[in-house]
Amino acid sequence: MHLSDEDKRMLNGGFGSGSAFCMRLLSKLGEAVDAERMIPAVSSHIVSFGYQIYGFVADCCKELDSEMLEGVREFKVPSTTNPKFFDLDDHKLVKRFQVTETTIEKMRVSMTHKKFEELGAIPTYTCTPFFIHPTRMGESLAGAESVAIVMYNSIYGARLNRETTPTALAAAVTGKTPYFGMHKPENRYAQIQVDVSKEVDLVSLRTSDYSALGYYAGGIAGDRNVVFSNLPNNLKIGDLKNLLAPLGVSGAVMLAHVVGVTPEAPTLEAALLGRKPEERIEVGKRELEGVYEALNSASEEKADMAVFGCPHAPLGEIAEIALLLRNRKVRDDAFLLIATSKPIKVLADRMGITHEVEKSGGLIVTDMCPHIFLWKQKDPDSVADIGRNIATVATDCTKCAHYLGAQGREIKFGSTEECVKAVM
Numbered sequence: 001m002h003l004s005d006e007d008k009r010m011l012n013g014g015f016g017s018g019s020a021f022c023m024r025l026l027s028k029l030g031e032a033v034d035a036e037r038m039i040p041a042v043s044s045h046i047v048s049f050g051y052q053i054y055g056f057v058a059d060c061c062k063e064l065d066s067e068m069l070e071g072v073r074e075f076k077v078p079s080t081t082n083p084k085f086f087d088l089d090d091h092k093l094v095k096r097f098q099v100t101e102t103t104i105e106k107m108r109v110s111m112t113h114k115k116f117e118e119l120g121a122i123p124t125y126t127c128t129p130f131f132i133h134p135t136r137m138g139e140s141l142a143g144a145e146s147v148a149i150v151m152y153n154s155i156y157g158a159r160l161n162r163e164t165t166p167t168a169l170a171a172a173v174t175g176k177t178p179y180f181g182m183h184k185p186e187n188r189y190a191q192i193q194v195d196v197s198k199e200v201d202l203v204s205l206r207t208s209d210y211s212a213l214g215y216y217a218g219g220i221a222g223d224r225n226v227v228f229s230n231l232p233n234n235l236k237i238g239d240l241k242n243l244l245a246p247l248g249v250s251g252a253v254m255l256a257h258v259v260g261v262t263p264e265a266p267t268l269e270a271a272l273l274g275r276k277p278e279e280r281i282e283v284g285k286r287e288l289e290g291v292y293e294a295l296n297s298a299s300e301e302k303a304d305m306a307v308f309g310c311p312h313a314p315l316g317e318i319a320e321i322a323l324l325l326r327n328r329k330v331r332d333d334a335f336l337l338i339a340t341s342k343p344i345k346v347l348a349d350r351m352g353i354t355h356e357v358e359k360s361g362g363l364i365v366t367d368m369c370p371h372i373f374l375w376k377q378k379d380p381d382s383v384a385d386i387g388r389n390i391a392t393v394a395t396d397c398t399k400c401a402h403y404l405g406a407q408g409r410e411i412k413f414g415s416t417e418e419c420v421k422a423v424m
């Protein structure tokens, strides 16, 4: 693999031991995938278990992070951050979940996000950095959150691979990434064509239906590039997010062309780069219903918690939920969470939407991933097992249903309205 003089200097310790470690990691990855050279990454999206979870895995990650950051004074490229455990300064959340002061103090000491901020990370703490930190078509990035990867590739026409936590951090430190996979224009053609059957009324698809469609397609696509051939080209950005995010959950899709939306796919032929698709599937009502059946495990209509915003909700999605909550009240023994990023929450505050949600007993939470928040994380003092009393979760997001179901919780996967009703 060809390395520039600067890459070699970095590899040989000219920029300190952390940078050398990071360049070694990236060059080994490059060799493993037959990359011919390193290329500049214009930005990176960092995910670290050091500020997301507790216990043995978190400790291992912290050790690795500190080796990779040894001697590093600042990140070489703008680097956004994935959600942390939760916003420790969110007093409403702390009060509602009865998190004790001792626990908060332990978390403050344990969580490593401050280190990333000292190095210049953009403290987005969201899995939807693309709403805040956009990019241009053709730019190469690095990043380790499946939602960010598929959205940057598919909606912006930017180029990035499905990376790991350490390689995304290494790209932030070095400003480089190996040239392979999605960075190469010739690899960006669609391999599997997804046609939505005429029997599906595209105008009336709900948040959960888009999510189910993406989940179904991802399960068949695996790691192949997808093209959605016949979706309306005026889909809302939230619908696109809900459609594309599950492709990296039931599958490992990095790029899904939506004809008429993806910059590289003005037509189906352009998405296929003039080839024939390897496979063509039609998704009808039966397939979508199958996803609902597969993800639903709850026996009761009622749920202990309703979770929205997985991936983090844009403003329009929050406003729709606020409307559904009007003149309704969340049960005292239930919770309703809408996860989003801080800048979006600020706008919701200013528009009075937050007040509407809170009046009904819901909470708009920032910086956090509901799945990680509810994860049965064990440390010696059980400080992090916050969701221990939550058995049933209602959600309109397949990603959330998939991961919380895997944690052993009962899942009620349904429309936004059904999920709201489940906690009334």
Ligand code: F3S
Binding pocket: 083, 127, 147, 245, 309, 310, 311, 312, 339, 368, 369, 370, 371, 372, 399, 400, 403
């Ligand atoms: Fe985001 Fe967590 Fe869902 S990172 S996509 S809120 S599982």
